[in-house]
Every structure is written in structure tokens, then in C-alpha cells.
Amino acid sequence: MDLPDILPKGWDLADDVPEGVDIEALLRDAKPSxxxxTNFLxxxxxxxxxxxxxxxxxxxxxxxxxxxxxxxxxxGTGKTWVALAMAKAVATGEDFLAYHVPEPRPVLLIDGEMPLADLTERIQAMRADDIDNLQILSSxxxxxxxxxxxxxxxDDQHLITSMLDQLADEGRKPSLIILDNLSSLRRGVxxxxNSALDGLLQWLIALRHKGYATLVVHHAGKLGNxxxxxxxxxxxxxxxxxxLADAPKGDGAAVNMEFTKTRNVKPNPAYLTMELVEGDDGILDWDYGETTKVVPQDHTLRIIYGGPAGDGSKRFAKQKELVDAVGLKPPAISKHLSALRHDELVDKKGLTVTEKGKERLRDVFPKETFD
Known part of the structure; x- marks a missing residue:
């Protein structure tokens, strides 16, 4: 619509309508855009x-x-405990495990299935029950x-979005929204x-464009994805x-954490093993230690180091000897060698483990000796 010239400089729809301006007439004369x-290019x-x-x-x-x-x-892996730990860390500005939280930010936890008594018990156990910055929508x-x-x-997406708009108007806009968990919050599909995901994905993307970060808590399938x-x-x-970690140190849940997709800087550490423990103050928290994840190439590297005799006294003369020792097909060994040489763990032309390769072996097999 064409606005009249009598509007004060800087006027917008949040201001009172100036005397002499007929809003109804403006609406009647408005033309569809x-x-x-090309208007958006x-x-x-x-x-x-x-x-x-x-x-x-x-x-x-x-x-x-x-x-x-x-x-x-x-x-049963403990994903809700990890999600609550992240919620508490962000809400208080404390570091989350080995990762830095620059400042406290409001958090919204949308729960999909937990009994209120259990949810309350967990929040109290983590001493998160006095945090105003953490809002909870209980199922x-x-x-x-x-x-x-x-x-x-x-309809329910619109209800949540409207609630977020109201929180933003009140100065309580959450920076992080945790949806725990997808299966209980998205039913009947x-x-x-893949096509049934359209509406959900568009909503999550819309929340991103509105300035929110969302963390969707989900279940793993039979194949681990x-x-x-x-x-x-x-x-x-x-x-x-x-x-689940293989061998917890104590009685608490022990969990491995890794990252299967990252758009930003690769997390460092990229792999953690952590255990839910009760501290001297009675607060449950995750005790973690950085570990190095063993990949298939590491086993090949260890066999290269050991050589035909397995004790490092002799090197493999040909790649075929290595193939027989490892027990994999030649194409797989070729891929392993390509990766090991790219990372400078094995000599470019021979089958000798470099000093850097020995350091890698000491990291991933700490109970063994690699001189």
C-alpha cells in the first residue's frame, strides 16, 4: 500500500495511529503483492x-x-541424562563435559514421555532444580x-511456535530447545x-531461521544408526x-560419545567415554575422560609394526604377506595403506611404521609397547 505523506518520520506499526490517518481506507485500497x-534476489x-x-x-x-x-x-543408554546435563550447562553457563559454554542462555526442554516424578527426581539429582533459565514442558x-x-x-507445531513467540515478547526466548524424544513427540507416522518427514523438517528449519537451536533426542536403529x-x-x-561403554569404572551408566556429522569445527576431543557418578556433594554428574577411538586401520598398523613374526623383528617384504597376515581382501588392505600413508603413519613406499605411527599405536593400544 502507498502510505500517506502525513505520517511522522520513523513511524511504524508499533506506534499509535496519527490523527487523520484512516487505516480502514488504507486496507481497502491495498493491492496484493x-x-x-525476483523481488527477493x-x-x-x-x-x-x-x-x-x-x-x-x-x-x-x-x-x-x-x-x-x-x-x-x-x-537405556542414558540419552536423557546427557540431554539434561547439556540443558543445565547451557542454562548456567558451565562447560558441558569437555566443551566450552561461553555464556548462560535460556533453555526449553520439551519432554515427550517421562513421568513427572521421574523427571523431577533426575533434575533434583543433578542439582538443576533452582535454575530459572531452564523451562520445562512436561508431557x-x-x-x-x-x-x-x-x-x-x-496444529501442535503452531502451538509451540506461538509459545516461543510469547516467550520472546517476554524477554525469555530460549536459545536452545531440547525435544526429548522424537518417537514419543511424533506419533502416528x-x-x-521419507515423505512423512516433510512437515517436521520444514518446521525444524523454520525454527532455525527464527534464531533457535534445537536438539532432537532420538533412538538408534538395529544397525546402530x-x-x-x-x-x-x-x-x-x-x-x-x-x-554403552564396555567397562564402567563404577556402578553408574558408562557411555561413549562420538560425532557422526558436524558442519562446524570438528569437536576436540572427538570421542569421549563418560560415566554418571555421584560426587561428594551428592550431585549426579558425568565424569569423562578423553579416549582415542580404535578404527580398523589401527589393527592393520599394529600388524605392520609386528611384521611376519609378530614381534617387530622383521618387516613385511610384500603387500601380499600383509594381506595374508591381516586376513582382509587386497582392496581393503590397499585402502588401509592409503589412509595410513596419507596420515604419515606408514612410510610412503615401504611397509615400515613411522615414529608418528608408533605414537598412534601407543595412544590406541596403551597396554602394549611400541619402541
């Missing part, structure tokens, strides 16, 4: 000088503002007082149907995978 995509030159706020790190370098993220694990409260949310439905349709991973910035 042309649906022309931005040249690269103009884009380069736009004042666009940079994305900030909420958990550095795991979770950034304006991002969609996932954490998945098998049932049990919703069930009794309204209805169970289903983020697969457009076939998980393996995230359960359901693979398209779910397409818009993700960071994917965190949790697996």
Missing part, C-alpha cells in the same frame, strides 16, 4: 555488506545458534491439563517413510551418537 521471486555484492549477525556457539563447537542437531542412542502436565503434544501435527528415514539427517548441523 506480486508473487515474483540479493546480489553477492549486496549480501557481502549486509549487517548479518554471526552465528554464535552455545556449546563450542557442538551447538551453534540457528541450528538443528540430533543426539541418538539405543534404549504428563500436558496430558492432564491440555493434550499430549505431537510435533508431527501442524511410519518412521521409515539413527532410527527411521535417513532424510532426517539432511538438515542437521551436528549429530551426536551415544553407545
Amino acid at each position: 506480486e508473487e515474483n521471486l 540479493i546480489s553477492a555484492k549486496k549480501l557481502a555488506v549486509l549487517d548479518i549477525p554471526p552465528r554464535e556457539m552455545i556449546v563450542d563447537p557442538l551447538i551453534a545458534t540457528n541450528s538443528v542437531n540430533m543426539m541418538f542412542a539405543e534404549r 504428563e502436565v500436558m496430558h492432564h491439563e491440555f493434550h499430549a503434544l505431537n510435533i508431527g501435527r501442524e 511410519e518412521e521409515n517413510d 539413527q532410527r527411521g528415514a535417513s532424510r532426517l539427517e539432511d538438515p542437521l548441523d551436528t549429530t551426536i551418537k551415544l553407545t
Whole structure:
């Protein structure tokens, strides 16, 4: 619409309507905007000088503002405990495990299945019960007082978005939204149907464009990957995978954490083993230690070091000898050697482990000796 000249300089719709301006007449004369995509084009030159706020790190370098993220694990692995630990860390500005939290930010936890008593017990056990920065939307409260949310439905997506808008108006906009968990919050759909994800993915992307970071807590499938349709991973910035650790030190849950997708800087450390322990103050928290994940090439490297005799007294003369010793097919050994030589762990032309390769062996096999 063409606005009248009598409007004061700097006037906008948040201000009172000036005397003499007929809003109803303006609306009657308004013309539909042309649906022309050229109106939205931005040249690269103009884009380069736009004042666009940079994305900030909420958990550095795991979770950034304006991002969609996932954490998945098998049932009983402790993913809700890890999610609560991240929520507490972000809300208080404390570091999350080995990763830096630059400043405290508001967090919203949308719970999909936990009994309120269990949720309360866990929050109290982690001493997160006095944090104003952590808001919780409980599934049990919703069930009794309204209805169970289903983020697969457009109506419930709109309800959550409206709530977020209201929190933003009140100065309580959450920086991080944790959805725990996808299966309980999205019901009545076939998980393996890629097309059924359209509405959910568009909503998560819309939340990203509105400035929110989301962490979707999900289950692992039979093969160890995230359960359901693979398209779910397409818009993700960071994917965190949790697996049960082989040998916990104490009585608490022991979990391995690794990252199967990252758009930002690769996390350092890239692999953690952690255990849920009770401290002297009675607070439950994750005790962690950085570990080096053993990959298949490491076993090949160890066999190269040992040589035909297995004690390092003699080197392999030909690649075929190595193939027979490792027990893999020649193409697989060729890939291993290519990777080991690229990382300068094995000599470029021979089958000799370098000093850097010996350091790698000491890291991944600490109970063995590599001189």
C-alpha cells in the first residue's frame, strides 16, 4: 500500500495511529503483492555488506545458534541424562563435559514421555532444580491439563511456535530447545517413510531461521544408526551418537560419545567415554575422560609394526604377506595403506611404521609397547 505523506518520520506499526490517518481506507485500497521471486534476489555484492549477525556457539563447537542437531542412542543408554546435563550447562553457563559454554542462555526442554516424578527426581539429582533459565514442558502436565503434544501435527507445531513467540515478547526466548524424544513427540507416522518427514523438517528449519537451536533426542536403529528415514539427517548441523561403554569404572551408566556429522569445527576431543557418578556433594554428574577411538586401520598398523613374526623383528617384504597376515581382501588392505600413508603413519613406499605411527599405536593400544 502507498502510505500517506502525513505520517511522522520513523513511524511504524508499533506506534499509535496519527490523527487523520484512516487505516480502514488504507486496507481497502491495498493491492496484493506480486508473487515474483525476483523481488527477493540479493546480489553477492549486496549480501557481502549486509549487517548479518554471526552465528554464535552455545556449546563450542557442538551447538551453534540457528541450528538443528540430533543426539541418538539405543534404549537405556542414558540419552536423557546427557540431554539434561547439556540443558543445565547451557542454562548456567558451565562447560558441558569437555566443551566450552561461553555464556548462560535460556533453555526449553520439551519432554515427550517421562513421568513427572521421574523427571523431577533426575533434575533434583543433578542439582538443576533452582535454575530459572531452564523451562520445562512436561508431557504428563500436558496430558492432564491440555493434550499430549505431537510435533508431527501442524496444529501442535503452531502451538509451540506461538509459545516461543510469547516467550520472546517476554524477554525469555530460549536459545536452545531440547525435544526429548522424537518417537514419543511424533506419533502416528511410519518412521521409515521419507515423505512423512516433510512437515517436521520444514518446521525444524523454520525454527532455525527464527534464531533457535534445537536438539532432537532420538533412538538408534538395529544397525546402530539413527532410527527411521535417513532424510532426517539432511538438515542437521551436528549429530551426536551415544553407545554403552564396555567397562564402567563404577556402578553408574558408562557411555561413549562420538560425532557422526558436524558442519562446524570438528569437536576436540572427538570421542569421549563418560560415566554418571555421584560426587561428594551428592550431585549426579558425568565424569569423562578423553579416549582415542580404535578404527580398523589401527589393527592393520599394529600388524605392520609386528611384521611376519609378530614381534617387530622383521618387516613385511610384500603387500601380499600383509594381506595374508591381516586376513582382509587386497582392496581393503590397499585402502588401509592409503589412509595410513596419507596420515604419515606408514612410510610412503615401504611397509615400515613411522615414529608418528608408533605414537598412534601407543595412544590406541596403551597396554602394549611400541619402541
